[in-house]
Amino acid sequence: MTPVIRLNDVSLGWRDKPVLQHVSGQFNPGTLTAILGANGAGKSTLVKGIIHFLKPTAGSIDIDPAFRKELTLLPQLSDLDRSFPITTYELVAMGAWRRIGPWRQYGKAERARINHALEQVGLQAVADQLIGNLSGGQLQRALFARLMVRDAKVLLLDEPFAAVDEDTCEDLMRIILGWHAEGRTIIAVLHDVDRVKRCFPETLLLARQVVAWGKTAEILTEENLHKARRLSLGGF
Numbered sequence: 580m581t582p583v584i585r586l587n588d589v590s591l592g593w594r595d596k597p598v599l600q601h602v603s604g605q606f607n608p609g610t611l612t613a614i615l616g617a618n619g620a621g622k623s624t625l626v627k628g629i630i631h632f633l634k635p636t637a638g639s640i641d642i643d644p645a646f647r648k649e650l651t652l653l654p655q656l657s658d659l660d661r662s663f664p665i666t667t668y669e670l671v672a673m674g675a676w677r678r679i680g681p682w683r684q685y686g687k688a689e690r691a692r693i694n695h696a697l698e699q700v701g702l703q704a705v706a707d708q709l710i711g712n713l714s715g716g717q718l719q720r721a722l723f724a725r726l727m728v729r730d731a732k733v734l735l736l737d738e739p740f741a742a743v744d745e746d747t748c749e750d751l752m753r754i755i756l757g758w759h760a761e762g763r764t765i766i767a768v769l770h771d772v773d774r775v776k777r778c779f780p781e782t783l784l785l786a787r788q789v790v791a792w793g794k795t796a797e798i799l800t801e802e803n804l805h806k807a808r809r810l811s812l813g814g815f
């Protein structure tokens with residue numbers, strides 16, 4: 580099977596600070612993978628390497644050309660400028676830009692798609708509110724709705740459950756599982772070992788290097804988790 584993303588002995592870092600060393604492995608089409616590790620393990624750094632925001636200091640990251648335009652990132656909520664003066668509807672509508680461009684009118688089909696996505700995440704009532712007025716959970720729902728409108732085949736979710744209430748976590752997890760059932764390839768950065776065990780068939784356990792990568796049931800052993808914590812000198 581041709582992988583969607585292949586990591587070939589990749590090292591990544593920030594300026595002269597090495598973060599990840601010798602990461603090799605692949606994400607296959609249709610897989611749902613959690614990237615798990617302690618604070619500072621290099622999870623977000625790896626995501627930034629995959630989206631080509633960061634260039635590897637060694638090794639290479641190959642994206643299957645068939646999926647290159649399909650790679651979409653859900654950024655960390657903390658990376659977003661919430662003072663940006665747009666409404667929930669406008670934020671969600673940005674998901675259609677790749678199809679229609681930022682300046683063209685949204686046709687009937689796109690408007691229906693945007694409204695359907697707002698409905699799916701339960702945000703119709705706040706569609707006209709500025710995003711600065713949304714709670715953390717509502718904003719994350721809006722970003723998920725934007726991903727629905729975007730309709731990409733490969734999704735990179737950086738901490739989708741951070742700063743989000745438990746009800747929202749459950750709703751968002753259902754959406755992720757729905758995307759997985761549709762055959763999309765999903766990679767999510769997570770901290771919660773129990774959620775990974777319950778919901779993610781594959782796991783990449785990181786601690787500035789690969790501790791283990793494979794079927795969650797096989798690799799999330801106490802021994803591997805202990806090793807990941809010891810190498811990172813921290814908890815999840």
Ligand SMILES: Nc1ncnc2c1ncn2[C@@H]1O[C@H](COP(=O)(O)OP(=O)(O)OP(=O)(O)O)[C@@H](O)[C@H]1O
Nearest residue numbers: 593594596598616617618619620621622623624625
């Ligand atoms: N933009 C940046 N500039 C400089 N250093 C950075 C930057 N982003 C991350 N780092 C550093 O890279 C290291 C790994 O950070 P990274 O965010 O990848 O870890 P993480 O596993 O995602 O951690 P967390 O769970 O805390 O988000 C940390 O030491 C961090 O300080």
